[in-house]
Amino acid sequence: MTGDADPLAAVVARGRAETAADALREEGIYDDDRSIRPFGEDAVALPVTAPPEQTAVREIVRQEAEPRLRNLDDHLRERGWTEAERERAPGSWAVIGTVVLVDVGDAPRTGEVGEALLDLHANADTVLARHGIDGTQREPDVEVIAGAGDTETIHTEHGTKYALDLAEVMFSPGNKAERKRMGDVVRGDERNEGPERVFDMFAGVGYFTLPMARAGARVTAAEINPASFRYLLENAKLNEVHERVDLYRADCRDVAEGVEADRVVMGYYEAHEYLDAALDALEPGGVVHMHEATPESLVYDRPVERLTEAAAERGRAVEILDRRKVKGYSEGVAHVVVDARVE
Template structure:
């Protein structure tokens, strides 16, 4: 076991010596997840810088299943437990703390936060970096807009590098958070798609983005046709298939999915239908858009649709189910709703929901 100060050449300060594992900073997020799964991550202490390009991740015992550079003895104060703790330390009043952000997410090396009416954004950003030592940039989320659903973000603290690699359940997503959207609240749904698909299934992902659902499904052994029209998102989609070792199972198209489907699914040869189709676009159920019609035409009898929608609270799940049933009736195909789920709150009075259905 080696020893060393957590801040490079900084002298040791008196305090209780505890264990930490040293890893490269780009791996910090995935290592923390793995340490949590093993039950040895110590969330009562800070992740700290170590030897320039590394970080020291606090642990309660040496890990048995996680590869690390070394196990070290770490000296340091106990973690301030909350953002409010850090802001109080910076002199914030209780009234100001009431306006501080209540939620945020760490995506790779970036913290995404909705600032709302919080005062002094720079101090909030610095406090979030102190709270999350594995991150080096804090972005304020200002919304998403445009035909390609592009994010509007502002750097409020840190290095300002918006390109990162985010890891979830073993899937690596490379992306630039200033260029393409990423919803931390969809984490469970991304993981679920990798769990329910079977090896050898033919899958159509009509709004693939950077590979949100494509990657976990392909990693599970499915053959996926992934369609994305945003050129930046498409570039990351292709890069991410290679990053995750699934390029041979993903046929990627930069186009409007309706145009691709109108010319047929050549990727599947004579079997030009799919076993499963994912419509991850919030407005995919809009009857005027025709996305459901194209999905139904591509789906083999007995296939499954996963339809996403942002629905007014008073119409959950009535509206997406009615739209799906109407499109299926127009196509002359029986449909059976298998499951309905709330994914997250999208905005005030609006819910992101998913409907799973079997179509014969």
């Protein structure tokens, strides 16, 4: 420990850095003007303005004050990058557990970009360049550009834990708010009506299944990708919801034949192709959440029309409850969700 004027830091296990930093921010004591620093072999020191009263940490230490390199541009400038080169550097990325996921675009010297990102995020140990998602099973195309190369991690959002291998399965950082929202809208058994019955047609590693099951819903989840399904099984146990989920490694259209659901989640950009199965599984008065990649000029008309027409073919009426953009999908295309009650 150094002199009393030196700033404070809270030491936590490297794997807890993301969750602990969020908790310290909620306490109002996280210091955004300083950087996270490595602490020993398996821990990091999170900058704080005062000892935490609610967040569990290993210890509180003092550090020598140092000016923070606040962003990627600062780190690349320190490495001698010119202004023209820095303009080609990535403008956004995501930290998923201990992995940084980044679209490098046409940035020069991508290895240096990766090393700079590791310096910027001391809780991370691997940087992956993301090149896209391939095929109907949504398999990621990624490349290790810096760090240990360990692509398997555990990512925590709003208390939900997602174990996954980012070299094998897809995880979209931009869907964070939507994942939380689905945990908020479902009904548990608090009104003695029994838990809400949910059918998650494209479960992945449990993006929506886990927060909904944690909220008390009974979830039937289908996932056809074997790698994603393996993590779906693991995550159900990791989040202690395995008794509230029925998991199937199968095409969701086959699973739908035996499902009676109060709510159907269609978390796939081409979900309209599966509306027949979704409506067959959805009980009268139930709610469907239909995702779609929609050209900006057709937001929200196209997904609403597709849903309304599919329901009308079955003599069912649709009440639109909500429509929202989740994020950009590609240039001129938005990822949107339509929530609707189907009588």
